Amino acid sequence: MKIHSLAIILVMLVISSFSDIRASEKSNEIEISVLSNQEYYQPNMEVEVQVKFNNHDKYNDQVYLSYHIYDNEEKELVWEGERLPIQLDEEFIGKVNLNIDLTKYVDIDKNEVVYVKFDLVDEKNVYWLSDNKEEDSQLPIIKYEKNKFKEYLNIYTSAFTEHTIIFILNFATFIGAIYFIYRIGVKRKAHKN
Structure with a gap:
């Protein structure tokens, strides 16, 4: 019984390998x-x-x-x-x-x-x-x-993938500016008290 199953598997492998060869030989012109x-x-x-x-x-x-x-x-x-x-x-x-x-x-x-x-x-x-x-x-x-959401997402994704360094520098500058504005607000509040 094992030899019969093995023979069937072997025949199927041979047939599939021929079909793969024929498919790979036919290419788009x-x-x-x-x-x-x-x-x-x-x-x-x-x-x-x-x-x-x-x-x-x-x-x-x-x-x-x-x-x-x-x-x-x-x-x-x-x-x-x-x-x-x-x-x-x-x-x-x-x-x-x-x-x-x-x-x-x-x-x-x-x-x-x-x-x-x-x-x-x-x-x-x-x-x-x-x-x-x-x-x-x-x-x-x-x-x-x-689709406006996908449009904006695509703009930021392409900016990151196509101009990674510039994107990171702009993002770091933006975070730095927010931190700087926050620190100014904290100092003014402390100065009033």
Whole structure:
């Protein structure tokens, strides 16, 4: 009985190892990823996007990064945002920094949650990556949410993580100023008595 169970486990391991190899052999011909934040709380978003062409034949000088905008129910609000050129390095990787001002496209008061989905448009071959059924690329999405508490929390968190020394110096100065004002108040009170 033990040999039978061992044989079944061995066969399952072999089958799973083959499926892992086949899955790892199949890679996306084009990879798009967001290198900056995935969530934003202000409608003016500075985003850094990386595009990697694993299949170099998929790139030509008329391939552009663009985006689509959807509401919280995944209803399309804007099909095509700005088209941005992609400058590739020797490894066929390009980084694009863009500023998306949602107020140009969407009424933020009516749409408190908005999603931006990045896509590529190939003007030479006339297709969008998201519409091409032959491609198996995952398109990244970032989220805008109108939430004042999260907005302020995000401001302080990013100030701490991006400018730690300046944040600590400002915080120490603030505490020092409060202590100094407190000491002046204590001395005046003692001086009156």
